[in-house]
Amino acid sequence: MQHKTRTKRKYCLTVLVAFSLASIPFNSPRPAKAAPLGFSVDVFPAPAPDALGSPSFSGWGANAINGLENGISSIGNPSTTPTAYFQKTTLNGRDNIISTFNSWKGLANPGTTFGPAFANEFGNRLHFGVHILGGGVKIRLSNIDFHMSSTDPGNTFAFDGSFTPADVYSPVRVGVDYGPDGVKGGGDDVRITSGPADQLVDEIIYVGAGNAISTDSAGCTSGSDQNKLDCTKTFYESLMPFSVSTTYLLFDDTRGEPLATGAATVDFVPPVPQSPWTSASSAATVDEDSLAKIELNDFVARLKTGQTGTVTLRYNITATRGIAAFCPASQSVVRVRFRDSDGSGTDEQVLFTIHQTDVVSGGNIIIFSFDSNASGLGGDVVFHTAIGMPTLDFDFAHNVYWIEAQVTRNNAAAFADIGSIDIWESAGTPCPTAAPTPAPLPPADPARKN
Numbered sequence: 191m192q193h194k195t196r197t198k199r200k201y202c203l204t205v206l207v208a209f210s211l212a213s214i215p216f217n218s219p220r221p222a223k224a225a226p227l228g229f230s231v232d233v234f235p236a237p238a239p240d241a242l243g244s245p246s247f248s249g250w251g252a253n254a255i256n257g258l259e260n261g262i263s264s265i266g267n268p269s270t271t272p273t274a275y276f277q278k279t280t281l282n283g284r285d286n287i288i289s290t291f292n293s294w295k296g297l298a299n300p301g302t303t304f305g306p307a308f309a310n311e312f313g314n315r316l317h318f319g320v321h322i323l324g325g326g327v328k329i330r331l332s333n334i335d336f337h338m339s340s341t342d343p344g345n346t347f348a349f350d351g352s353f354t355p356a357d358v359y360s361p362v363r364v365g366v367d368y369g370p371d372g373v374k375g376g377g378d379d380v381r382i383t384s385g386p387a388d389q390l391v392d393e394i395i396y397v398g399a400g401n402a403i404s405t406d407s408a409g410c411t412s413g414s415d416q417n418k419l420d421c422t423k424t425f426y427e428s429l430m431p432f433s434v435s436t437t438y439l440l441f442d443d444t445r446g447e448p449l450a451t452g453a454a455t456v457d458f459v460p461p462v463p464q465s466p467w468t469s470a471s472s473a474a475t476v477d478e479d480s481l482a483k484i485e486l487n488d489f490v491a492r493l494k495t496g497q498t499g500t501v502t503l504r505y506n507i508t509a510t511r512g513i514a515a516f517c518p519a520s521q522s523v524v525r526v527r528f529r530d531s532d533g534s535g536t537d538e539q540v541l542f543t544i545h546q547t548d549v550v551s552g553g554n555i556i557i558f559s560f561d562s563n564a565s566g567l568g569g570d571v572v573f574h575t576a577i578g579m580p581t582l583d584f585d586f587a588h589n590v591y592w593i594e595a596q597v598t599r600n601n602a603a604a605f606a607d608i609g610s611i612d613i614w615e616s617a618g619t620p621c622p623t624a625a626p627t628p629a630p631l632p633p634a635d636p637a638r639k640n
Contacts, residue, residue, distance in 0.1 A: 228325020231438050231452030233398075234258060235318050237281065239272045240288045241400065243312040249273035251362040254397045258321045259364075271307050281316065282461040283426035284419070288313035288402045291415045296423050298415035315402035318436035318454055322394040326372070327449075329394060331363060331387035333441040335448075336399050342432040347401050357387035365391035399436060426458065427617065431523075431577045433457045459577050460523055463512035466614035469505050471595070477502035484597075489527075492607040493599045500598040505611065507544070507591040513584050516618030522582040523616045525575060527609035530562040533569025538562075538606040542595035544582075544613075549590060557582060562606075571605055584615060 236254060241247045253265040253275035266274030272294070278285075284296025294300035294311045301309025318338070322329065332355045340347035359365050359382045367390070369378030374393065382389055403422060405411070410421030437453040470489035480501035485494045491503055507513070513522075528540040540562040546555045558580050567574040584591060599606040 228323070229327070229329075229440060229450035230321075230323045230325065231440055231450045232321045233318055233436060233438060233452045233454035234263075234277050234321070235279070235316060235398075235436075235454050235456045236275060236277050237285055237314050238317050238397075238400065240312045240315050240402070242288070244272065245310050246272040246307075248361070250275060251397050254317070254319055255362065255364055255395050258319045258397070259393075259395045270305065272311055278456065280457045280459055282459065283423040283430070284461075286314055286316050286402045286426070286458075287419060287422045288315055288404045289415070289419065290404075290406065293415065293419055296419045298419060313402065313404075315400045316434065316456060317398040317400040318438075319398040320394075320396050320438045320452065322396075322438070322440055322450075322452075324392050326392075328390040328392065329440060329449075330390055330443075331359060331365060331394055331396070332357060333443065333445070334394070334396075335439045335441070336436055337439075338399055338401060338434065338436045340432055340434045342429040346403075346429065347434045349399065349401055351399060353387050355386055355388040359383055359385055359387060359389065362397040363387075364395045365389060366393040366395070368392040401434065427460060429458070431457065431459050431579050457575075457577065459525075460579075460616040462523075462612070463515060463614050465510040466512035466612045467507055467510045468610060468612045470610050471503065471505075471608045474503040474505045474593075474595070477504070490607045490609050491595075492597060492605075496602050498600050498602050500596050502594065502596050503608075505593040505595070507584075507593065507613065509584075509586040512614035514586055515615045515621070516583070517621035518583040518585070519615035519618035520581060520583070521579055521615070521617040522584070523612075523614050524558060524560065524578040524580065524582075525610075525612040526560060527573050527575050527611075528562055528568075529571070529573045529605050529607040529609075530565075530568035531571055531605035532601075533567070534563050535569075536563060537600040538604050539598040540595070540606055540608045541598070542593050542608070542611070545592050545594060546589050547591075549588060573607070573609060579616065582615075583618065584613075 238250050239247045250273045253273055256262065257265050257275050264276040268274040268276055287296050289312055292300055292311060293313045294304050294308045295314060297303045300311050332353045335352045338347055338349040339345055361383050365382035367380040367382060368374050369376060369380060371378055382391060405418040405422045408422040408425040410418040433455050435453060435455040437451055439448040440450045441448055471491035472486040472489055474491060476484050483493055483497045483499060484501040485492050493501055530538050530540055532538045542560050543556045544558040546557050547553055562568055565576045567576055595608055597606050597608050
């Protein structure tokens with residue numbers, strides 16, 4: 191396979207293509223262009239054991255091929271075996287670290303932490319599995335290219351690759367020839383798991399290009415094994431939020447314009463704590479001027495059918511463990527589900543602001559704003575998740591907080607909806623642990639006369 195990688199001085203990546211496996215669509219993969227002539231290229235990301243050292247990678251690969259080929263999103267229990275295949279749309283800072291020492295999900299001594307089955311693992315790597323159908327036209331593995339990129343400022347995960355006739359089919363790059371009848375399952379199918387990549391087939395299942403950050407490439411080389419993993423997690427969090435996307439292109443032998451493409455994206459965000467502040471917009475308080483126009487349905491607030499204009503609603507933010515986790519916090523996460531069918535256009539808009547008021551002196555300070563028109567998402571009829579990571583510290587001892595949201599729709603046939611909002615503190619100085627309540631004194635001895 192021909193490929194090129196971008197090597198960073200401090201955080202070069204360990205990248206795997208020649209022996210990869212994977213699978214799943216981003217929040218359902220961000221939609222790719224429809225393929226002509228019945229071609230289809232479907233991409234499914236999934237975390238995997240590290241192919242360069244894991245004793246369970248081949249087992250994971252078999253599960254990944256099964257899942258990709260048969261539309262199964264989860265095979266096996268990831269709590270009990272590293273060979274489990276499961277599709278993911280979001281990962282956190284511990285989920286995609288590889289190491290030269292035994293680790294799993296960013297934790298050292300995995301046999302103790304996760305169980306004996308994980309004892310010999312060397313971390314985890316994200317793979318973008320792909321399932322390609324020729325739709326009645328023969329295709330070749332050697333006519334596939336891929337492009338991987340990430341949205342962090344340095345495009346840390348940039349990686350491009352191409353298959354050539356010098357590459358080979360394998361147990362993790364499977365071709366299926368439907369035989370003379372041209373129908374899969376007709377009894378004359380031939381599964382191709384070896385031989386040159388220019389063999390003609392009707393279907394290709396590939397566990398995918400893989401990418402991860404190693405402890406060494408993140409510059410985390412000192413201290414204990416766990417110190418190195420924690421350091422790499424911190425490196426990930428310095429980039430968040432960001433996403434990694436991979437696009438596959440299928441060509442004919444002329445390698446002109448691609449016959450079809452498919453893509454998927456995985457978002458990297460801090461893990462959600464046990465108790466974030468969260469609210470469905472249907473549970474918010476509606477401004478009295480909006481009551482006649484607003485519709486509250488499931489978790490969503492929107493304008494009623496046929497209505498145009500703007501509706502306003504407000505949410506009271508209350509203290510939870512997740513939104514008051516640090517003293518002080520240096521970073522928080524604000525996550526919203528919304529729909530805006532004209533994207534950056536101005537006819538439809540979902541807008542909300544977080545406000546802060548001092549309980550003694552009053553005031554009204556806007557500490558965070560979200561505008562769907564500036565989010566880079568939307569422009570279609572599906573819901574999207576936007577994630578912001580502002581420098582916010584929620585101090586409920588001295589302030590109250592609330593959200594004011596507006597949903598605008600100027601075209602009655604368009605879509606503008608606000609769904610759930612979640613907020614939590616993600617980094618900072620841990621709050622001091624409260625001193626334990628002293629045990630009650632034992633009752634005094636009864637008076638006695640000696």
